[in-house]
Amino acid sequence: MEYLRFCLLVSCWMKLGSSILSANAPQTPAVIPKDKLLVLTVATEETDGFHRFMQTAHYFNYTVKVLGMGEPWKGGDVGRSIGGGQKVRLLKSTMEILADQEDLVILFVDSYDLIFAGGPEEILRKFLQANHKVVFAADGLIWPDKRLTDKYPSVRSGKRFLNSGGIIGYAPYINRIVSQWNLHDNDDDQLFYTKIYLDPSQRETLNMSLDHKCQIFQNLNGAVDEVLLKFGTDRVRVRNTMYDSLPVVVHGNGNTKIYLNYLGNYVPNAWNYEHGCGHCDDDFLDLSQLQEYPNVLVGVFIEQPTPFLPEFFQRLLALDYPKDKLKLFVHNNEVYHEKHIQRFWEENRNVFNSFKVVGPEENLSQGEARNMGMDLCRKDASCDYYFSIDSDVMLTNRQTVKLLIEQNRKIIGPLVARHSKLWSNFWGALSLDGYYARSEDYVDIVQRKRVGVWNIPFMAHVYLIKGSVLRNELKERNYFVLEKLDPDMALCRNAREMTSHREKDSPSPESFHMLRPPKGVFMYLTNRHDFGRLISTASYNISHYNNDLWQIFENPVDWKEKYIHQNYTQIFTENYLEEPCPDVFWFPVFSEKACDEIVEEMEHYGSWSGGKHEDTRIAGGYETVPTDDIHMKQIGFDKEWLHFIREFISPVTLKVFSGYYTKAYAVMNFVVKYTPGRQAYLRPHHDSSTFTINIALNNKNADFLGGGCRFHRYNCSIESPRKGWSFMHPGRLTHLHEGLPTTNGTRYIAVSFIDP
Structure with missing residues (x-):
């Protein structure tokens, strides 16, 4: 019984002592008003990174004071070695003025490589939840002195090492830290803060901690794989998947500047799925408002x-x-x-x-x-x-x-x-x-x-x-x-x-x-x-006379724009083709440039067959109805020509010969030359094809007189061929035809016997 009375008495004393301590201790407010947060940053020049930082700060209505603008930078190469002491010196001077404002919260951050992802209310709430007077950003990598690793307090979960790119704390406490600075501008700021933090007595007296789980600060160096974008209706956040946190401050320290730029294309309101681009018209320059261009x-x-x-x-x-x-x-x-x-x-x-x-x-x-x-x-x-x-x-x-x-x-x-x-x-x-x-x-x-x-x-x-x-x-x-x-x-x-x-x-x-x-x-x-x-230039062969003709595979869009007739698509949209004779269809396919370059290519090659029956270029070596021609294969254009047939002739075939699906294959593809002095006409014949195309490559009355084609079964002649237009007609049985005499000049046509 005496023992129970003793325990009861001890419990009462403990409760009384606890209430006395609580009454004397400074009370932590439930909420810190956002006007009690001041953002301090150092920037000696207005770089693109600085403007982006300020843009995100203004979006969330942070109050920002910039230190050192216009000063020469003497803080060393902070991107590649130790340095940055100038930032501490500037902060020290400012905190001397703010030191007596006990309820003021200071957020000190870098600016060239940092963006805000959340607002003041969120950062103050998370600072309160941290329950410390000063909180530094945390990093998974130690810098600049790896020998200090063992001096860091161990952590069960989270990032262990201090990063000076982000500090949040009450003004008096921040002042007590930076007032210890007595080094040079090119000494290392992070090492300075690290030594204070690693001093157990100072860490306890100044009530310092690190943001181990990236609730407030996200340093990207060594942590790129931990973060991803989280898209919302109005804005985009960075989410740390390792700690399931939404950091408020995102810092592209080390060699992560490019990744920060990527994140900055979205965070906080640069682009999202709901509204698209949020800053595309920022600083828009309206040329119509200028007096001159x-x-x-x-x-x-x-x-x-x-x-x-x-x-x-x-x-x-x-x-x-x-x-x-x-x-x-x-x-x-x-x-x-x-x-x-x-x-x-x-x-x-x-x-x-x-x-x-x-x-x-x-x-x-x-x-x-x-x-x-x-x-x-x-x-x-x-x-x-x-x-x-x-x-x-x-x-x-x-x-x-x-x-x-x-x-x-x-x-x-x-x-x-x-x-x-x-x-x-x-x-x-x-x-x-x-x-x-x-x-x-x-x-x-x-x-x-x-x-x-x-x-x-x-x-x-x-x-x-x-x-x-x-x-x-x-x-x-x-x-x-x-x-x-x-x-x-x-x-x-x-x-x-x-x-x-x-x-x-x-x-x-x-x-x-x-x-x-x-x-x-x-x-x-x-x-x-x-x-x-x-356009692709890798396989451009300049050994031909007109080299662009060979680009039908590598650059099909440019090839089409240059070589296909401007009205070709109207064949399908507006039925832009004619039927001058039964089952003989006439439609535009080649541009003037295509016609000219094919003719130039053939004349540059120059080895016209002469219209002889003996022809070693074909199987059997004998041509029943010979023409004065050059085969596409002779100039190395056979593959390209067959592709042209597949792409631009086959669709027309399906339109005019409904139900017939061409293989778009042809053995005989050639350009014929008609002149009064060599071969002026072609006697009646059937083609060795299911259907034939015959494309006029130059202009009647301008380049030649006469010419044309007569279909005997229907007693129908076409005597005014149009440059770049093609005839398409059945090749066997029904469409016996002849080439009408060319009486003056030179006539060129391109012919293919398709599906032989």
């Missing part, structure tokens, strides 16, 4: 044999932009293309404000040529924009230059991709060694399932750069030459990792000395419009 230098680069180059130049000429505001710089590295450039120059040299051509005789490398083009704008104070375009870009949107200027970004390119392929002019991510890696959203962007303006790590082929950027941020480097990288990769890496100074005594790229944190220029890609496509 900006001056643009167009740099054209022809670095390898390129199909459809004359068409490329015509698209350039067709751009809807005042030509007196365009200066043209062309670098051509291929002798083969000199004839194309000469022709374009002769016809248009007075169209543009200026026209400069640098040819293969200069023997410039790609990097040197691209530097030259960029320098022309950099050194010309009147150059407002530099528009670089490679010859493998087919711009189908005449508004491209205007649309890019109106987006008002420092560097921006239009999306162009190969037809029906995922090969495009940008990368959404980089591998660890700096080469291509596919981002999660790459396919959706290329296929325009996600439409917007995207911050990307690499672009090539076509882009627009502000002239002011070339004369300021991008003024001090040989941007297209870096280590062993190709010119495009060199430009993009230099822009991403750009700093403001190079050691004058060390010209090598490895010797860049960072006098301030990296202030990389963001590169953007827009897919808000359909701008055009990339």
Whole structure:
């Protein structure tokens, strides 16, 4: 019984002591008003990263005070070695003023590589739940002194090491920490905070902790695989899958800047499925409101044999932009293309404000040529924009230059991709060694399932750069030459990792000395419009007379645009074909250019058969009804011609001979030449085919007189063939026919005996 009384008495004493302690201890409020949160950050320059940081801060209505703006950065190369002490010095000076505000919560964060994903109310609630006076961001990797690993308190779950990129705490406590700073600006800020945190007495006295499970701070270095995007109706969050948390502050520390850029394309309201692009029209430049259009230098680069180059130049000429505001710089590295450039120059040299051509005789490398083009704008104070375009870009949107200027970004390119392929002019991510890696959203962007303006790590082929950027941020480097990288990769890496100074005594790229944190220029890609496509140049053979004819496989869209009659599709939409004789159908198929180039190709080959019966080109060596011809196989065009039949003749066959499904196979494919002096006509005959096509390759009355075709069974003649139009008629039994005499000039036709 005495023992029970003793226990009861001890319990009462403990309760009394506890109530006395609770009464004397400072009470933690249930809620901290959001006006009691002040965000402090250090930024000595307004970089693209800083503007993104401020954009996310304004979205959530944070109160932000920027420290050090306009000061020289003396904090060392914080991206590659120790440094950052200048941030502590600036924070120390500010906290001396704020130290007596006991209810003020300070959030001190980096700015160049950091975005907000949540608002002040959320961060204050999570800070209260942490139940500490100061909370640092946590990291899974220790920096800068690995020897301190064992001194860290062990944690059962979560990240163990301190990261100084994010600190939240009450003002007096933050002040007590930073007031201990007595080092230099280029000493390491993280090491300073680490040593204080690892001191058990200070850790307890200052009531410090780490955000072990990323409730508030998410550092991406070493943790990229832990995070994913969580799409909501109005905004997008970053979710940590390891701790099932939604961090409020996302920090792209270490080598994760590119991944932060990817996240920043969505978080918090840059893009979502509900509303699409949230910032596409920010800082929009309305050209219609300007008194005059900006001056643009167009740099054209022809670095390898390129199909459809004359068409490329015509698209350039067709751009809807005042030509007196365009200066043209062309670098051509291929002798083969000199004839194309000469022709374009002769016809248009007075169209543009200026026209400069640098040819293969200069023997410039790609990097040197691209530097030259960029320098022309950099050194010309009147150059407002530099528009670089490679010859493998087919711009189908005449508004491209205007649309890019109106987006008002420092560097921006239009999306162009190969037809029906995922090969495009940008990368959404980089591998660890700096080469291509596919981002999660790459396919959706290329296929325009996600439409917007995207911050990307690499672009090539076509882009627009502000002239002011070339004369300021991008003024001090040989941007297209870096280590062993190709010119495009060199430009993009230099822009991403750009700093403001190079050691004058060390010209090598490895010797860049960072006098301030990296202030990389963001590169953007827009897919808000359909701008055009990339053409394939890899297998372009220039051994023929008209080489583009062979591009039907590699570049089918451009081949069709150049060589198929403009009214061909109307055959199916508007029944645009004729039946001049029973079961003889007449329809447009070839463009004038196709007809001319096929004829030129045959005449360049020159070995016409002469219309003899003996013919070693065919099985048996004997032709019953010979023509003066050249076979497609002789010029190496047989595969391409059969593909043309499959793609453009077979659909017409199905339309006019309902129920018949052609194999689209032909052994005899040839061009016939009729002249009064060699072979003027062809006697009546049946073709060795199920059906035959006969395409007129030149104009009656202009190139020849006479000619035509007569079908005996129906006593029906067609005496006025149209250039580029084809006859299609049955080959056996019913359609005995003859070639009518050509009385003057030369007549050319292309013939195929299909399904023999």
